[in-house]
Amino acid sequence: MREIRNFIAGEWKSTASSIDDVSPATGEVVAWVPRSGQAEVDAAVAAAREAQPGWSRLSTQERSRYLLRIAERLEARAEELTNLESLDTGKPVALAASMDIPRAIANFRFFANAVLHDSPGCHPVDQSAINYTLRKPVGVCALITPWNLPLYLLSWKAAPALAMGNTVVCKPSELTPLTAHALADIVRDVGLPPGVFNVVHGYGAEAGDALVRHRDVKLVSFTGGTQTGAKVAEATAASFRKTSLELGGKNPTIVFADADRAKAIEGAVRAGFTNQGQICLCGSRVLVEQSIHDEVVEGMTRRLAKMRIGDPKDPSTQLGALVSAAHREKVEGYIKLALEEGGKIAHGGGRPRLPGPLANGFFLEPTIITGLSSKARAATEEIFGPVVTVHPFDDDARAISMANEVRYGLAASVWTRDLSRAHRVAAAIDSGMVWVNTWMMRDLRVPFGGMKDSGLGREGGVYSLETFSEARNVCVAL
Numbered sequence: 429m430r431e432i433r434n435f436i437a438g439e440w441k442s443t444a445s446s447i448d449d450v451s452p453a454t455g456e457v458v459a460w461v462p463r464s465g466q467a468e469v470d471a472a473v474a475a476a477r478e479a480q481p482g483w484s485r486l487s488t489q490e491r492s493r494y495l496l497r498i499a500e501r502l503e504a505r506a507e508e509l510t511n512l513e514s515l516d517t518g519k520p521v522a523l524a525a526s527m528d529i530p531r532a533i534a535n536f537r538f539f540a541n542a543v544l545h546d547s548p549g550c551h552p553v554d555q556s557a558i559n560y561t562l563r564k565p566v567g568v569c570a571l572i573t574p575w576n577l578p579l580y581l582l583s584w585k586a587a588p589a590l591a592m593g594n595t596v597v598c599k600p601s602e603l604t605p606l607t608a609h610a611l612a613d614i615v616r617d618v619g620l621p622p623g624v625f626n627v628v629h630g631y632g633a634e635a636g637d638a639l640v641r642h643r644d645v646k647l648v649s650f651t652g653g654t655q656t657g658a659k660v661a662e663a664t665a666a667s668f669r670k671t672s673l674e675l676g677g678k679n680p681t682i683v684f685a686d687a688d689r690a691k692a693i694e695g696a697v698r699a700g701f702t703n704q705g706q707i708c709l710c711g712s713r714v715l716v717e718q719s720i721h722d723e724v725v726e727g728m729t730r731r732l733a734k735m736r737i738g739d740p741k742d743p744s745t746q747l748g749a750l751v752s753a754a755h756r757e758k759v760e761g762y763i764k765l766a767l768e769e770g771g772k773i774a775h776g777g778g779r780p781r782l783p784g785p786l787a788n789g790f791f792l793e794p795t796i797i798t799g800l801s802s803k804a805r806a807a808t809e810e811i812f813g814p815v816v817t818v819h820p821f822d823d824d825a826r827a828i829s830m831a832n833e834v835r836y837g838l839a840a841s842v843w844t845r846d847l848s849r850a851h852r853v854a855a856a857i858d859s860g861m862v863w864v865n866t867w868m869m870r871d872l873r874v875p876f877g878g879m880k881d882s883g884l885g886r887e888g889g890v891y892s893l894e895t896f897s898e899a900r901n902v903c904v905a906l
């Protein structure tokens with residue numbers, strides 16, 4: 429049994445009460461997590477506040493070197509981190525090894541370099557004046573992250589925040605604390621000054637809420653559900669603190685009849701079911717041109733039938749467990765709702781039978797639902813599990829209107845061989861990101877974030893540097 433502790437002012441701290449951390453694959457308790465509240469949050473914010481001036485006075489080069497050392501240590505411990513992430517989330521070890529951990533390493537390397545090449549701008553006014561812009565640190569940043577991509581998303585926030593001279597207090601999901609704990613250990617190892625990086629574990633409604641309301645927290649970067657995002661926005665709005673919100677999605681995968689069918693089907697399966705469908709970018713609404721609707725459904729079904737569900741520790745497993753019993757029940761509730769709304773199950777819909785301790789895990793078959801109205805609740809609300817609904821459309825205009833009829837606007841993928849159609853449709857979809865003939869091909873320089881109920885603000889590349897700093901313009905008359 430592991431004992432997870434808070435990391436405050438460079439020291440490990442326990443709390444009086446704790447929360448069980450359960451393995452989604454077996455239902456066994458694998459660790460105890462601190463149940464932090466106001467006192468722990470106060471201590472972490474005070475430590476971060478005290479450390480901030482010293483950290484921001486270091487040269488950019490020095491801060492960059494710390495981040496590179498963190499990346500090196502993450503790389504050296506990649507196998508251990510991969511196993512921890514898989515144990516904690518129920519995701520296949522192969523996915524953690526190919527996506528989560530390499531990306532966490534890349535996040536630290538990328539921002540260690542990006543900050544060195546930042547040039548915020550200079551605007552001369554003829555012969556009369558010159559403007560130049562400085563980026564100053566914001567102060568103490570609260571970084572609140574969900575359970576689906578724990579280290580990947582935490583590093584996505586921590587690296588740019590630290591690079592820009594801020595100090596941070598992180599509140600990971602209490603469901604998946606293991607890699608945040610390991611990151612704190614690495615931070616200690618590389619000798620980051622005490623208080624620069626702090627982790628407070630616990631429930632969102634207790635530790636998370638206390639953190640976002642803390643008056644010494646000057647910026648909140650939150651990734652999580654839309655409802656929680658609204659609470660965070662309320663807590664920060666009245667004090668005008670910088671807030672970045674990366675929220676939910678109900679992303680369309682749009683397949684036109686002229687697409688490379690095999691690639692489109694493969695892409696729709698990958699977009700729908702990677703990480704058991706628990707990625708904000710997952711394509712959970714597959715919109716298919718009427719003439720190829722049945723072919724696409726059959727193609728996806730054939731692939732899902734071959735998908736290996738089971739032990740996340742087995743390197744050949746492709747689909748692991750959902751994160752918790754409660755989350756599986758929520759997803760199953762949506763499958764039931766879809767049937768009540770007139771949908772039909774084309775594949776899956778139930779719990780797989782698995783041997784031994786896996787029988788107690790939170791597994792669910794990959795599920796395809798057809799025949800639903802595109803306006804049905806199951807087709808428009810975020811399910812965040814291995815469930816996609818498939819809907820036919822007649823022409824481009826209908827494909828676009830269906831893509832836009834949900835409250836979310838995070839991502840979309842468009843599959844077509846017609847280049848003009850690809851550009852036209854991509855421009856017409858209300859979402860922060862559109863992929864054409866691919867899905868989740870990420871470049872860390874590009875803006876990442878959503879429109880409508882999918883969030884506020886953009887992170888990534890220079891957008892992260894902007895998010896985690898205050899731009900100040902200086903105008904000098906010549």
Ligand code: NDP
Pocket residue numbers: 572573574575576577599600601602603630631632633635636637638640651652653654656657659660674675676677707708709810812838878882883
């Ligand atoms: P939640 O919104 O439930 O939680 C996210 C984080 O916020 C957790 O650490 C949670 O703690 C904490 N939290 C909960 N309540 C509060 C509060 N009142 N104040 C401050 N913090 C709080 O999301 P999930 O963990 O369920 O993650 C899934 C959601 O995340 C999905 O909707 C998904 O779309 C979204 N997501 C968005 C991404 C994006 O980039 N747009 C990327 C990945 C996921 P606790 O765990 O204790 O509740």
